Amino acid sequence: MSSDSFDDLQTNNISLVPHVVGRSKCIAKIAFSAGSTILSNSSFADVLLPSEKSHRCDYCHHLSGSDSLKRCTGCASFYYCDPTCQSMHWKSGHRKICGLYNSYTSASSFQALEEHKKMDALLLSSLIAHATLVDANERNSDENTAFLTFQALLPGPMAASAPPICPKHSFPAEVIQELYSRFENNNFSIHSHFKTYAHGIFPIASRLFNHSCMPNAAVKFILQVHKPVKLEVVALRAISKGDEICIPYIDPALLQTRTTIFDLTYGFTCCCPSCNVVRAMGMIPEPPKGQVEFQAVCKRLREFVGVMRLSPFSTGDDSLFPRDLACVLHESFISTLSEHFSAASHDGQYDVAMESSKSLSAFYQLIYPPNYPQIGLHILEKAKTCWNHLVRSTHTMSIVTELERSLVTAREVFAVIGLEGDPDNGPVAEISTLSDAKKSL
Incomplete structure (x- = not known):
């Protein structure tokens, strides 16, 4: 790259500087608040x-x-x-x-x-x-x-x-x-x-x-x-002056296969806090096959995340992550849990769907950073399930409350990422539609 073209990458807000192990890194020259457009x-x-x-x-x-x-x-x-x-x-x-x-x-x-x-x-x-x-x-x-x-x-x-x-x-x-x-x-x-x-x-x-x-x-x-x-490129959370700005190249939920993807596709070994925790777990065991045992793992996950101050995957401190929950890092865990949620929602088993949704939310809170779009997408699906539950069965205040809470949370997430893609429909429009429909209850 010519020096002129390299200089063109520098702005009043960001700058490329040498990296300890990589080619270079993008550093914030100013503080960015959550939702700020960086590039x-x-x-x-x-x-x-x-x-x-x-x-x-x-x-x-x-x-x-x-x-x-x-x-x-x-x-x-x-x-x-x-x-x-x-x-x-x-x-x-x-x-x-x-x-x-x-x-x-x-x-x-x-x-x-x-x-x-x-x-x-x-x-x-x-x-x-x-x-x-x-x-x-x-x-x-x-x-x-x-x-x-x-x-x-x-x-x-x-x-x-x-x-x-x-x-x-x-x-x-x-x-x-x-x-x-x-x-x-x-x-x-x-x-x-x-x-x-x-x-x-x-x-x-x-x-x-x-x-x-x-x-x-x-x-x-x-x-x-x-x-x-x-x-x-949008800031998901507050970024201080001098911090490196990083984006995900792949879905962080690919906990097992991402190392291979990084090696074969990008040619690097990821040393982020999340990868450090996954590596410390060693061989990831499969989640239990039996329904009772699987639900017990889900309950244990929700309990852990419920009292978690900071995710071990954001700090890189593997000592904070219980070894008996290592099986949730197996990629079959999230796929099985997602299938349970989707099937129960589709079949009208709303109580089952809500339990699966709580476990999915806990998993997302564990492995994703705050305000990550997939968190908002799932919370929106949870809100849709709450709405279907309300219109097809007897109204209960607990479901109404869960609907309201889900809409607030989803709106907060998408307020950070902002409008994107096609201007019509989309998550933000769906949240507004559900919010308007809720007023009729």
Whole structure:
């Protein structure tokens, strides 16, 4: 990376400084309160998942559906809100792809790729199409910085040959390979309402932020008509001046498999407090199979979290975590518990669902940092279960109280992360709908 492009990453609020064991770290130059936006960064290149094609604009990702979106008149394979989005996408690189796209995607070399490799091939094609504009001096300084930054990112630990790409270009094969070597460990899954719908390249964010399984910041995405999707890094809790700012690269709930993912995909060993506790547990035992025994573990978990001052996973002090609860760290525990909650809610076994929900909440409080979005998502599902319980059975004050408490808690979590993704519906809108419905009780 050139010195100029490195300097462009420094702002009045954050700065890159040397790291003891890593390449560098992002330090807060000011204090951030919970909910503060630390970084806002537009996509350099992105592609929709196949399931989203024709449902979202290929430029701004606005969700409209094929009835209202307009097809590209050239390739008929890309969809846009209107001529404005089509023109913007054309200028940002689609014109390098349009005439070749259909023959490219129907070619045997492309069709032979695995599905995730097809996504890589399409994203790499989008990146190259955008990058070719630098030769014609059609990109602004911010885009030049983004491309230089992407080139300077560390490659992943696994060597894989670059897939075939669509646009014609003048980049040497070794440059294409170098760009592709940064895909697995630097690209972002773009989500709306925390459900992935696209993949994208945000070089500045990739360069700035290290990972933590107990992060103090998280990523969200902002969608606006006629504008490229924007990534924002938001403080989950108060961050003091001088603190390192970290985001999660993967779901922290992947307690067992994350070490392997970090090793194979990112090429590092995570030494965050959460990983230190998990490693100290050694071999994680499976949770009991019997229902009575499983429920006893859940009760023990709720009791422990109920009196816990600080999560051992935030302090890194494994002596604070009871060894007899080690089985809750087995990934089958949360999957089994989630299945119990979903099945009971669906079948109308609301008392059973509420017990499972309490255990899930305790687990999330244990392994996630405060205000982590998944906490809010589960509390919202709990509120929906309370509502279904109320409308399908006799009203009880305890359920009404639980509904009110859940809505307050969910609203507090999402107030921190703020609005994200598609502007319609989503968790915040669902909380408002339930709150209005509660008034009728």
